[in-house]
Amino acid sequence: MKILYFVVTFMLIIANYGTLSSVENDDCMMCHSDPDMYMEKGRSKISLWVDNSKFIFSVHKNVKCVDCHKGFDPDDIPHKKNIGKIDCNSCHQGVEKKHTFHPWMADAPLQNDCKKCHGYHYATPAKGKGSKVSGIHSLNQCGTCHQDVVDEYMKSEHYKALLNISDENAPDCNYCHRKPITKGWIGNYIQRKANQNQVCTDCHSHDTKNPSVIKTITNSNSRHFQLKTEGKEHAAVCTDCHGFHNIKKNEDFEARLSVKNSFSACGKCHVHIAQEYQNSIHGLAQIIGNMDAASCVSCHFEHDLKKVPHVDEAIFKSNKLNKKFAIDSKMIYCVSCHGDSDLMGKSKLKSLVESHSWLPELESHFAAVSCFDCHSSYTVPYLSHNILPLEKSVKTCNPCHEQDMNLKTKLANYYKTSKTGESGIIDGTISGGSYIGLSRSVILDYLSFILLGGVFIGLLAHGYIRWYFRSKKESK
Known part of the structure; x- marks a missing residue:
């Protein structure tokens, strides 16, 4: 008797499976092709229309409706007693490995489930021109939840590259976020910073495989990178200085490391030096709108903090300067701007020789005394970044020519x-x-x-x- 019961049950299951599996999409579309077809759920009307003209371009065009809508009986209305969400994981397993920007995808909460990004019946390929989640289209998809971030990104240099249709390698949302760089993916702050830095250097290094990259860097010349290699885990990485989504070229005045803003960016770590700079003649000039005034990156540069600026030989000769002493004393950083007669004329400032015409034996002084000796703070505390205004600069010889002089x-x-x-x-x-x-x-x-x-x-x-x-x- 038990054997007979088992056989009958098995036959019913097979018969039912055969009935459901034999249901073709055309059978479903006989009803669901009607644009006016809907169902009521509570106080809401939910459309049950499937536009076949779009569905035939979907990645699921060869998948049967009942493969996703499991347990649906076309002869019953409704087709299933308890209709739940479609489980994409039944086919697409291990999605959390491919969705590092949403590492909790395996749990598929309602606000971050597959359909939220990929759509329902008209899901497109993850890559390619028709994709909703790559290239310029990714901004629309990601913007449904992260509109504030997209607004920032649309001001960036990366967005300009993305608008260039010939640039297939421009970074969209997924280009960077396919790596574990968010708090949701990794809670370890130090490792997360390292991952963020790696995303940037994957493109902006000399051995990059991305042909679209315009500017590359050499990490070994960066003091911040050297600190990292020395074990200083909290040393600045790319995102600390350049930001995250709204990354601009330094030539753009709105960039974090522009002449206008660099002291604010650097001041996040170098607080006291930034305060010195703000009180200096250069900082005061910036406040009144002189964008030609020196800022942090004018002297320390963007990545190579020890880089020596190029100054024409003619400038050394015309200003009676000793080139070797200028480089050794770091005076060359001052000369690179103040030796430029055109730049000084633009700011209505005198040339080096003219502004020091009162000083006897000018050539001898320029070969022995650096700009900082007279133009930076000479009383305690000695503030090397507080370049003094003209009226406060040292014009007395006593600090040098006396028994306990500095030099x-x-x-x-x-x-x-x-x-x-x-x-x-x-x-x-x-x-x-x-x-x-x-x-x-x-x-x-x-x-x-x-x-x-x-x-x-x-x-x-x-x-x-x-x-x-x-x-x-x-x-x-």
Whole structure:
């Protein structure tokens, strides 16, 4: 009896399977080709129309309806008592490995299920021109949930490349997010940063396989990369400086590392230096809108922080500069801008020679004293990035030409025997071994010249008077 029951049950299952599997798509389309066909669910009307003119271009065009809509009986209305969601995992297994941007896809929550991105009956290939999830079309799909991110991306340099239809290698959403670079995929901050950096260097390295990349970098020249290799895990990576989605060329004033914004980007890590810069003549010039004023990247460059700027030989000659000293003292970074007469003229500034015309032995000074010695802070604290305005720059010779001067090793033959600060400016100038012009005080210079001139004239007058009266006596 039990054997008979088993055989009958098995036959019924086979018969039912044969009935369902024999259902063709045309049988379904007899009803579901009607645009007005719908069902009511609660207070909502749900369309049951399938546009066959679109379905024939779907990746599922050769799949039977009942292969996805399992357990549906075409003779019953509704076709199934409890109609649940379509389980794409029954065919597409291991989706979480291909969807690193949605690592929780295996659980398929409603807001992130397959149909949300790939569509329902008209699912397109994941790649190729007709794809909804690659190229320019990926912005529409991803934008349904991440519109704020898409808005940022559409301002970027990558988006400009994506609009170029001849550039098939331009990075769309999936190009970068196919790697585990989000918090949802990896909680380890350090590893996530490393992954983000790798995504950038996959394209922007010299050995890139992407022919569309315009600019490549050499990591070995980057101080930040060197810190990484030294074990400094929190050292900056590409995204820390350039941002994530709204990446622009530095020439764009809105870029994070543009002349206008670089001190803000660098200041996230280099807080105190950024504060110094803001108080400097360059920072103040930036505030009033002078975009030619030097910023962080003007001197430290984008990636190669130790790069030496190119300066024409003619500039060294015309400004009486010693090239070797300029490079060794890092003065060349100043010369690269302030030696450019066209740039200085644009900002209504004098050339190097003109602005230092008051300084005697200019060539000797330029070969021994760097710009920073006079134009940066010379009192505690010594702020190397706080380049002083003209009126606050050092114009006194005493800090160098005195017993405890800063540059004693270079100027040992020319120092005074006492400090001006100990004896006062008048007494120090007279008794401390100073010479005319040493104090750079215009009043003292004039008084000194008048005094010396008066003494000289007095001596001449005294000699003349003595000669005059002596010659008269002798004539008598």
